[in-house]
Amino acid sequence: MKDVANDAPVILWFRRDLRLGDHAALTAAAASGRPVIPVFLHDETVEVLGAAAKWRLGEGLAVLAAGLGARGARLILRRGAAREVLLRLVAETGAAAVHWQRVYDREGIARDTAVKAALKAEGILAESFPGAVLFEPWTVATGAGAPHSVYSPFWRAVRGRDAGVALPEPESLRPPATWPASDMRADWRMAMAVDRGAAFLARHATVGEAAARARLEGFVAERLARYPSERDFPARGATSGLSENLAWGEISPRTVWAAGLRAREEGNPGAEKFLSELVWREFAWHLMYHHPGLASANWRAGWDSFPWRGDNPEAERWRRGMTGEPFVDAAMREMYVTGRMHNRARMIAASYLTKHLMTDWRVGLAWFAECLTDWDPAANAMGWQWVAGCGPDAAPYFRIFNPGTQAEKFDPEGRYRGAFLAEGRAAPPATARDYFAAVPRAWRLRPDARYPAPAIALAEGRARALRAYGQRDRAAAE
Template sequence: MSDAPPILLWLRRDFRLHDHPALAAARATGRPVIPVFISDAVVAGSGAAPRLRLGLALAVFGATLAAIGSRLILRRGAALEVLRALVAETGATSVWWSRDLDPAAIARDTAVKAALKAAGIEARSFPGQLLFAPWEVATKTGGPYRVYTPFWKALRGADPGAEVEVVSELRPATTWPDSENLEDLALGAAMNRGAAVLARHAAPGESAAQARLADFLDRKLLAYGTARDLLAEDATSGLSEPLAWGEISPRRIWHAAQARRAEGLPGAEDFLRELLWREFAWHLMYHFPTLGQANWRPEWDAFPWRGESADAERWRRGQTGEPVVDAAMRELYVTGRMHNRARMIVASYLTKHLLTDWRLGLAWFADCLIDHDPAANAMGWQWVAGSGPDAAPYFRIFNPASQAAKFDPEGRYRRRWLGAGRGDLSPGARDFFAAVPRRWQLDPAAPPPAPLVDLAAGRARALAAYAGLRAAPETP
């Protein structure tokens, strides 16, 4: 094998050594493996916070590869052209990667695979992002699941296969190709002065992900079913962040949670439902790739959504005058994450109390989340708005005040991000004002803003709009 040609392992959202099918298969060949990351148009099209978090993932995984005698080669440009150049430089005869099922990635990868194969280069894709391939899961009639409960029932006891063993060594290349410096990719540049604040709240790397899983299973899973909706409690897994970057595999989480479920541990089934909800979102996006751009239910195309407005901008800036909404929007800007219950509250407020198009909210989340998941983001926004698959009933309008009373009864979550009053800022509030753009001209000493809309009046307005939609004649 001394003269065996190398394999280019093209990394995207799979920065781990454990349960990494493409990486394990490459190592098993005994051939040299050259791990490569390409900053291309798909990367450039992602949001500011996700790109910053990507840079952190690359830094940690580069060090991880170095520790096992390998390297991470960084390049930028059109993916196909970069791969062709690397093939010419290294003599590689194979390009392997883990499947990314985002529609933009599918289009890119399909073109890359066809071009490489036409040039006589082996192009091979592997699973790893999901538990089950979307094309392998179908209803009794042969189509994709459109409703979550039957999807859950079909897969709750299914076996996604055993985890692949950790890769502890890779055969290095005889001669390594040149690599760009991570700093020169400037992945965090769009965050401007908020970058340092946001980075403090990230936990990049496989070791951090495994630690989060262990902590969740040992300390939080028992009460997960009842505590996960409490805004001020540290009761959720925190695994959406490493899952988004492939720093832990969904199969690793699934088997660990199933083991606790078999032990009869309360909370395990509730957690498995959430893991399969993520899976459901990706299956839907695969079969219906416009999920993030178009109303799932075509009748909603006639709904009188408001577009861009001063109200939408105040929502983005955490200046709506509804304390729990503003606290959640500040949490998002400071940490790059938002409690799941808070996500539903702020999404309902934007789409229902403010009657604003769900796509404006989706775009803001896509720009601000360090755990951004394109499928979960799209399905979540359409679910709350009422336009999506398995959607909440149109009349389900979250009241921010009653939600806060129920899920933040002592006000700790609101105080964490807003402070106790004018001039008494919490650390979270100080971080918010330190991170936001100066052009927003937010004054930390200013009194809280007046509410944008009376909650009862906003609910009545939304119900009237929905009633009009339901009463509209069908298109002939």
């Protein structure tokens, strides 16, 4: 390791952790007493982001940059492969160290491993810190020492575990004598792929650390008590809405966990269920760490021969919210307009694609990755495999969500469907009209057109799926 003066800066590499509070890498950099150079790289992992996710990341970067600027610091933006860009930055600035918070997906780990090796070869301290999980994945195991593959025992293992105290925002960040040059965020054109949809996504996004904390406080005070009984009703607004902020690290899971624990101690009836749902997110990331192919390969053995269809015309109708099943179409249009989709609606839309339309779950996973502003690679992968039946803790093959009966149960007044379906209505609401203004013109969709006939009769789709699942089970038994 190089023997450097105390004025040699620390490069703080931000990734999906766009906040200043409870940020272990930032805390360590500030505590070193050295100048701190905050950096964000438009690297190989950013290049492959879906359209809505990339737009939302750009919005988060703008808020983070403003927050750093208010504290006398700057967010330096650079584009290129992480290894090469960081080595150039170290050479430009004379930095003695690079700090970052860990990621737990295969691509991110490979990138970080290569970066750490390259920096160490140059005598630069490369230090990683716990990332966007409550507990490091290798610290939670079964009694036999294996990773958990079933949620219930995983929940029992972490329910009473101490996640530590959230770190305060550093009081100050020492600036370098000279700031390195930075790209302009506008030149990255992070909204290009969403095109005219960006204006609509912006209406529904809650961006930045301060907004995330306010959202959490409002949820605990106003909606947490009714969370267990109403969270499955998309029109009732009973969920926290924190998925986008957690996805981009604008709030730490530990901060959310602590708020849930306080509410539980105070006797809030919704706290236990909320904490358990937060742990579902944790479970997904632990699974992805231990099973790196979670987003690309069937998790359960024996599913590679299942006769799912690849992409097909009915799947395109699903993507466009034109299946003729109102609950499914409302869900798909909600995602396109707002960048998010209610969890109950996600299950219904995913079940319809993988079971009624017999379409490979990876087709749906890819579309969600393209359209979600709260895209989380682990939760997205686990959710799709869970619904399809091939994943951990999977829904049984015979659990085929019926969009009609689900609508009767969870949208009995039609408020959710009414918010996003415009056809056949004299005065549809803005959210329903916005869909037609946001989608590509090439789709040629009009709000005054006739609502489409169903892509497949629900009974027929269910019967076809059950036959296929039954044949899979018989083949596995032979």
